[in-house]
Amino acid sequence: MKKKVGIIIFIVCVFIGIVFFKENRLSEKPAEYLIDIMIKNEEKINIDYIQMGIILPDGNKEIINTVRGNSMGNDMFHFNINYSPDTYFFLKGTSDGKEIEPCYFDMANYSNVNEPQEMYFYIEDFKIYKE
Incomplete structure (x- = not known):
């Protein structure tokens, strides 16, 4: 009899544990959002570098990453x-020493953490300022 009660208690504990971990695993945390940002250069415009940055709550801008033009074949x-x-982000860079028009965007429409996400930009859509 004690053995049956022990087994029933064990099964109930396992069931409660499974339900608890399943619910906690599905809860999303903002730091788990991950996205690939791809910037295509189909016309092979000479790009010196592209910088990605974040706009802080106080309005200041901070560069979080830089990619050089020749590091990935341009x-x-x-x-x-x-x-x-x-969060608000921006992309900026230079082409042959001329500034590329900055692009500002947010991630409001990208909130799926269960599937890989990608966002595409095209260099040809950016305005390159004359010096």
């Missing part, structure tokens, strides 16, 4: 970042 730039959906 036709694709790639950033892999963790983010929060309410």
Whole structure:
């Protein structure tokens, strides 16, 4: 009889543990958001570098990563970042010493942590300022 009670208590504990861990595993944490940002350069425009930055709550900008043009063959730039959906980012860079128009964006529409996510930008869509 004691053995049956012990087994029943063990099974109930295992069931409660499974339910508890399943619920906690599914809860999302903002730091777990991950996205690949791809910048395509289909026309092979000469790019010196592309910088990705974050706009801080106080309005200041901080560069979080830089990719040099010749490091990936100059036709694709790639950033892999963790983010929060309410964070604002920017991309900027230079082409032959001329500034590329900065691009500002947020991640409000990217909130799926269960599947890989990608965001694409095209260099051809950016304005390159004349010096």
